[in-house]
Amino acid sequence: MARRWIRIAFAGPGAVIIAVVIMAGMALWLPGGAAGIDNLVLPLVLAPLIWAALFFHACLDRSTARVAAVALVLLAIHGGLVAHKFLQPQPAAETTP
Amino acid sequence: MISLPQRETKLMVAVHGWSGILLGLLLYAVVVTGAAAVFASEIGIWSAGHVGSRSAFAQPMAEAVRRAGEETPAKYREAVDLFEIGDHELGAYFHHHETDAEGNLIARGIFYAFGPGGEIRERREGTDEDVYGARNDNALEHFLVDTHVRLHVPDPWGLLLTGILGLAMLVAAISGLLIHRHLFKDIFTLRRGAKPVLFNRDRHSVAGTWSLPFAFVLAFTGSFFSFYGTVGVPIVAMAAFGGDVEALTEAVYGTPGKPDPRPETALGLDRAMAHAIQRAGDVPTFAAIENFGRADAKLTTYHAPAGGGLAPVSLVYDATDGTFLQDKPLIGPTPSAGGTLAGIMSPLHFGNFAGMLSKAVWFGLGFAMSYVIYTGLRLWLARREAGSRSLEWLERGVVVVGFGLPLALLACAGAFFLSMPAGTALFWVPAGFLMVSALAIGLGAAWRDVAGLAGALELALGVVMLALPPLRLITGGPGWTTALEAGQVIIPALDLALLLAAGWLLWRVFGRLGQRRSAQEHPVLQAAE
Numbered sequence: 001m002a003r004r005w006i007r008i009a010f011a012g013p014g015a016v017i018i019a020v021v022i023m024a025g026m027a028l029w030l031p032g033g034a035a036g037i038d039n040l041v042l043p044l045v046l047a048p049l050i051w052a053a054l055f056f057h058a059c060l061d062r063s064t065a066r067v068a069a070v071a072l073v074l075l076a077i078h079g080g081l082v083a084h085k086f087l088q089p090q091p092a093a094e095t096t097p
Numbered sequence: 098m099i100s101l102p103q104r105e106t107k108l109m110v111a112v113h114g115w116s117g118i119l120l121g122l123l124l125y126a127v128v129v130t131g132a133a134a135v136f137a138s139e140i141g142i143w144s145a146g147h148v149g150s151r152s153a154f155a156q157p158m159a160e161a162v163r164r165a166g167e168e169t170p171a172k173y174r175e176a177v178d179l180f181e182i183g184d185h186e187l188g189a190y191f192h193h194h195e196t197d198a199e200g201n202l203i204a205r206g207i208f209y210a211f212g213p214g215g216e217i218r219e220r221r222e223g224t225d226e227d228v229y230g231a232r233n234d235n236a237l238e239h240f241l242v243d244t245h246v247r248l249h250v251p252d253p254w255g256l257l258l259t260g261i262l263g264l265a266m267l268v269a270a271i272s273g274l275l276i277h278r279h280l281f282k283d284i285f286t287l288r289r290g291a292k293p294v295l296f297n298r299d300r301h302s303v304a305g306t307w308s309l310p311f312a313f314v315l316a317f318t319g320s321f322f323s324f325y326g327t328v329g330v331p332i333v334a335m336a337a338f339g340g341d342v343e344a345l346t347e348a349v350y351g352t353p354g355k356p357d358p359r360p361e362t363a364l365g366l367d368r369a370m371a372h373a374i375q376r377a378g379d380v381p382t383f384a385a386i387e388n389f390g391r392a393d394a395k396l397t398t399y400h401a402p403a404g405g406g407l408a409p410v411s412l413v414y415d416a417t418d419g420t421f422l423q424d425k426p427l428i429g430p431t432p433s434a435g436g437t438l439a440g441i442m443s444p445l446h447f448g449n450f451a452g453m454l455s456k457a458v459w460f461g462l463g464f465a466m467s468y469v470i471y472t473g474l475r476l477w478l479a480r481r482e483a484g485s486r487s488l489e490w491l492e493r494g495v496v497v498v499g500f501g502l503p504l505a506l507l508a509c510a511g512a513f514f515l516s517m518p519a520g521t522a523l524f525w526v527p528a529g530f531l532m533v534s535a536l537a538i539g540l541g542a543a544w545r546d547v548a549g550l551a552g553a554l555e556l557a558l559g560v561v562m563l564a565l566p567p568l569r570l571i572t573g574g575p576g577w578t579t580a581l582e583a584g585q586v587i588i589p590a591l592d593l594a595l596l597l598a599a600g601w602l603l604w605r606v607f608g609r610l611g612q613r614r615s616a617q618e619h620p621v622l623q624a625a626e
Contacts, residue, residue: 020328020332023329023332023333024332024333024335024336025336027333027336027337028336028337033433033434033435034431034432034433034434035426035429035430035431035432035433035435035436036348036429036430036433037348037349037428037429037433037435037436038433038434038435038436039337039435040333040337040345040348040349040435041349041428041429041435041436041438041439042434042435042438043329043333044321044325044329044330044333044439045321045435045438045439045442047321047324047328047329048263048264048267048316048317048320048321048324049317051264052264052267052268052271055268056271059105059108059109059112060101060105060108060109082336085336
């Protein structure tokens with residue numbers, strides 16, 4: 001029964017939250033491409049598919065542990081990237097002289 | 098073929114059913130209005146009786162825009178949007194961008210509408226929402242598109258709601274593919290002599306299987322559009338630019354170049370437009386000038402996809418002398434994978450990449466999707482009918498929405514014809530929709546049996562369709578001869594489409610009535626058959 005609820009949590013709110021965090025994190029590691037905008041545009045375009053992949057993985061993978069592991073690793077990597085970006089020191093021009 | 102184990106197949110059947118049943122009626126509303134909105138601009142022309150066929154972009158405009166620019170405060174000359182309004186007349190919106198009290202990036206400025214001779218017919222100050230909002234002459238078209246895009250729920254909640262519906266459709270499409278054990282066999286299986294539940298299942302399955310790739314594309318692109326501005330842009334701007342949405346917009350859509358603030362008149366618009374029409378093979382759908390009145394002013398023209406391509410075309414010019422500068426992707430300064438992928442989302446969703454032909458295919462597939470959703474809901478209910486009579490209210494609801502929604506949308510057209518000459522269409526179009534919706538709901542509650550209710554609503558649909566072309570003429574709309582003489586084929590084409598659809602619906606309704614009467618007159622014969 002507990003496994004079922006874990007699965008529901010990862011397919012429902014989990015998939016939404018992790019898709020949003022992946023979208024934010026992708027903007028920081030994707031290459032900019034020829035126009036320098038791929039890292040900004042691709043996360044926006046792919047967001048519905050990322051959510052769908054997380055949803056169907058949570059529904060169809062027989063191993064609940066694997067469902068949780070994949071989702072949490074993706075969350076940790078992308079959440080970590082965003083946190084790292086915000087913890088970086090501010091640009092010199094904005095610091096007090 | 099995809100062959101899932103039994104446990105996963107059962108789960109996918111449940112996911113497929115519940116994704117439809119929980120949001121199916123709203124999804125049906127979005128898909129029906131989306132199918133009609135494929136022809137939104139044609140419906141606008143037909144309803145307002147616009148017979149002009151020469152675009153404002155194909156006529157001189159530089160002098161009119163220059164004069165408007167002279168009487169516009171300098172702060173609003175940061176950007177100018179050029180677009181068509183009414184019957185191929187020119188509209189220009191001089192504006193700048195600012196952040197409103199709620200932190201949203203908006204445009205504020207002065208909108209000018211020009212008469213056929215380039216004279217300023219209307220001057221109005223306002224935000225982009227005021228300028229691009231509904232007017233008396235496009236109230237029907239606007240109402241239809243607004244129903245599809247946000248179900249008339251205020252932003253951002255309406256867009257979020259339709260985005261969630263898009264995701265539900267994505268789930269239904271993917272799970273629908275996964276539960277088909279015999280996909281190719283299912284495409285052609287229609288057992289006419291089988292029990293009603295089996296026959297209904299076949300109809301749902303055949304229509305669903307044929308439109309499966311289309312459902313996937315529509316759901317994917319639709320949810321992209323809904324979430325793009327509401328969730329996606331703020332999140333990516335937060336991650337990449339510390340929350341500066343304007344910086345993200347400039348990086349993605351801006352035209353890079355060396356700033357040159359010296360004053361200079363935009364004299365090259367007419368030359369640039371003539372070149373753009375020749376190069377793209379068609380008039381622009383929209384044009385924009387950056388830094389109007391400065392030496393670095395640039396004009397970008399936006400065109401529908403051309404030459405068999407999927408990606409829209411945009412061309413950049415020096416606005417001061419009309420020199421062609423570059424073919425620019427819709428998104429990003431140079432072609433890239435991300436820009437191309439984002440650029441084709443719009444033609445894939447709207448089906449406008451191959452003119453009227455692709456629009457007709459998209460309309461047909463949209464109609465098929467509406468049928469799939471409707472039959473899917475009926476099937477879900479039919480399978481549970483034996484177990485629970487309490488689901489009858491839901492079955493009535495499905496019939497009321499299934500037939501009542503198209504009926505209410507058609508009634509909007511009637512309300513538009515009656516009220517547009519008096520300038521009150523903005524009130525009467527939604528009022529007409531609400532009145533006919535209430536009538537359909539009332540009928541749904543009062544009618545004795547569900548089959549009879551469906552027949553009555555179908556009959557009403559046919560009658561309203563039949564009445565619309567004469568009502569358009571009676572209320573002052575142009576006749577077929579006038580429209581054809583002006584080169585406007587859309588008006589007679591839509592009239593004909595309505596009359597044909599009305600004929601088909603009435604033929605179905607009266608055919609069924611005839612069968613029922615015959616069965617009552619010869620009960621023994623029918624039983625023996």
